[in-house]
Amino acid sequence: MSHRVVLAANAGRPAEYPADGLPEVAFAGRSNVGKSSLINALLDRRRFARTSNTPGRTQRLHFYRVDDRYYLVDLPGYGFAKVPIEVRRAWGPMVRTYLSTRGPLVGVVQVVDLRHPPSREDCQLADWLAEYRIRHWVVATKADKISRGQWPAHLATMAKGLGLDAAAAAERLFAVSAVQRDGIAALWAVIRPYLAPGAVQANAAALEAKPDG
Ligand SMILES: Nc1nc2c(ncn2[C@@H]2O[C@H](COP(=O)(O)OP(=O)(O)OP(=O)(O)O)[C@@H](O)[C@H]2O)c(=O)[nH]1
Numbered sequence: 117m118s119h120r121v122v123l124a125a126n127a128g129r130p131a132e133y134p135a136d137g138l139p140e141v142a143f144a145g146r147s148n149v150g151k152s153s154l155i156n157a158l159l160d161r162r163r164f165a166r167t168s169n170t171p172g173r174t175q176r177l178h179f180y181r182v183d184d185r186y187y188l189v190d191l192p193g194y195g196f197a198k199v200p201i202e203v204r205r206a207w208g209p210m211v212r213t214y215l216s217t218r219g220p221l222v223g224v225v226q227v228v229d230l231r232h233p234p235s236r237e238d239c240q241l242a243d244w245l246a247e248y249r250i251r252h253w254v255v256a257t258k259a260d261k262i263s264r265g266q267w268p269a270h271l272a273t274m275a276k277g278l279g280l281d282a283a284a285a286a287e288r289l290f291a292v293s294a295v296q297r298d299g300i301a302a303l304w305a306v307i308r309p310y311l312a313p314g315a316v317q318a319n320a321a322a323l324e325a326k327p328d329g
């Protein structure tokens with residue numbers, strides 16, 4: 117199936133975010149981890165979301181409107197030593213402002229590298245998502261770079277590092293390869309219901325019903 121994808125906004129501040137209220141899922145993770153490649157794989161596009169070999173290229177929030185029904189948001193990446201210090205300083209406030217204020221956000225896909233244990237910043241992001249009570253999936257990508265037999269052990273390390281128990285990991289942790297397309301259909305099947313029309317209202321109601329703490 118081919119999607120109609122439009123880069124609707126390239127935003128730094130909330131005033132620049134789209135205002136049409138369509139549901140959105142955002143993709144967050146370290147610079148160069150494969151966020152843009154994952155978005156392209158989900159949309160079955162070679163190169164819509166811009167990918168590059170230069171880490172930290174994506175310094176603003178890219179809102180891709182898909183089929184005029186929902187957004188996939190490519191967030192700026194964190195934690196790359198080669199990124200200038202001013203840029204690294206701006207990342208936290210830019211992303212926290214987005215996460216803490218964005219009504220149409222129904223969930224975040226945290227993208228990590230299946231080959232490595234989560235970094236301190238990966239853990240910090242997971243903590244923020246918990247703090248803001250944002251639905252959270254963890255996608256361990258570049259799975260093609262290790263043998264399939266190693267996946268379970270690497271997934272277990274990831275789950276432990278990010279504080280996911282076995283039940284949470286079974287529901288919310290995925291191994292994928294954007295290059296080989298492993299796990300892409302399974303990931304889509306889990307996310308897609310949250311992007312259906314009315315998802316924003318359903319999400320707000322679910323949060324309302326959830327007891328604090
Ligand atoms: N082998 C392999 N390479 C991948 C995969 N996903 C991404 N890459 C490569 O990793 C590099 C970075 O990918 P991007 O998608 O640009 O990463 P990003 O997270 O969007 O990076 P920033 O925009 O800089 O934050 C590119 O060279 C991709 O081709 C994957 O699943 N397998």
Ligand SMILES: [Mg+2]
Nearest residue numbers: 151152166174
């Ligand atoms: Mg990118």
